[in-house]
Amino acid sequence: MSEANLTLAADGVLSLVGVLDYRSGPALREQGRQLITGCTKGSVLLDCAGVSKSSSVGLALVLAFMRDARGAGKQLALRNLPEDMREIAQVSGLGDLLPLQA
């Protein structure tokens, strides 16, 4: 049900893949913290193209990763946010807070 994963490529692209929900959320949270703080690049690009389905947990993950990046003194940008995440972001008033890359 909750197959999800997070991988960091050498170029600093962090790929979020799968279903983001209450089951997958806790493990992804920890994975993200380790990958972002351990990343040697000064900026991280969170790519959500592989997200197949997301609840509010997906947005909470993005926010947590933004805090991780800030804490580690890195830039974090976001790309390919799927439609369901965009809608939740909009309803929750997150539109202006997310570092979306055009």
Place this chain on the structure above:
Amino acid sequence: MSAGNDCAVELKGVTFKRGERTIFDNVDIIIPRGKVTGIMGPSGCGKTTLLRLIAAQLKPSAGEVWVNGRNLPQLSRSELFDMRKQFGVLFQSGALFTDLDVFENVAFPLRVHTALPEEMIRDIVLMKLQAVGLRGAVELMPDELSGGMKRRVALARAIALDPQILMYDEPFVGQDPIAMGVLVRLIRLLNDALGITSIVVSHDLAETASIADYLYVVGDSQVLGHGTPDELMNSANPRIRQFMQGIPDGPVPFHFPAPDYREQLLGGDDA
């Protein structure tokens, strides 16, 4: 196959009895997915019972209740527990925990049903409160909130787990016009933006007709009619017309059944 992709909930031949009383008699209802469906009818006609049947809090005496392709009366207890996570319910009373502040009220289902870390619970609580316009009230206690604010906090709590089906039990009762307008807008917004299936049980005709895509009118243990608000408003059925147009006397009589008035006042014999 029942409750296919187009319909989130389907009641087939549902009968529900409480003791000797038949609340529903062989009722069929289809709730379309992703729409706002209003279930209307006079007070006491069993609307809340209907919600409880859909939410698997009550078992029908006969018939099938399909939700997202599963027939609830056939599910085990643990399967039902899982199914219930798909439902959010906004109770008529709001039902906030009076000794928890707004934050903890909204966080409650997240703490009970998920293993999310505290920081993510906080994010989600703030997101839900932002959606209902009450992020600033996060530290208030329920008794510091107006009736309309209470209902909005309860709504934030009802959507905390991102339910697929959101049920509103008399959401407009006792609300001032501004609070009512806010609720109407929120129900529509959450439905459309989040792809939720909404079921609004209400006897407030104007508000419900204004947001519902589709309406059912129930009464006398039956579905009296269903259709779009316009279709029902122009219905030829006198029972539906009486309810939709708020006519005090009609097929649903003004008078509760009573013995003959003359006889009761003046006695049986001709004076």
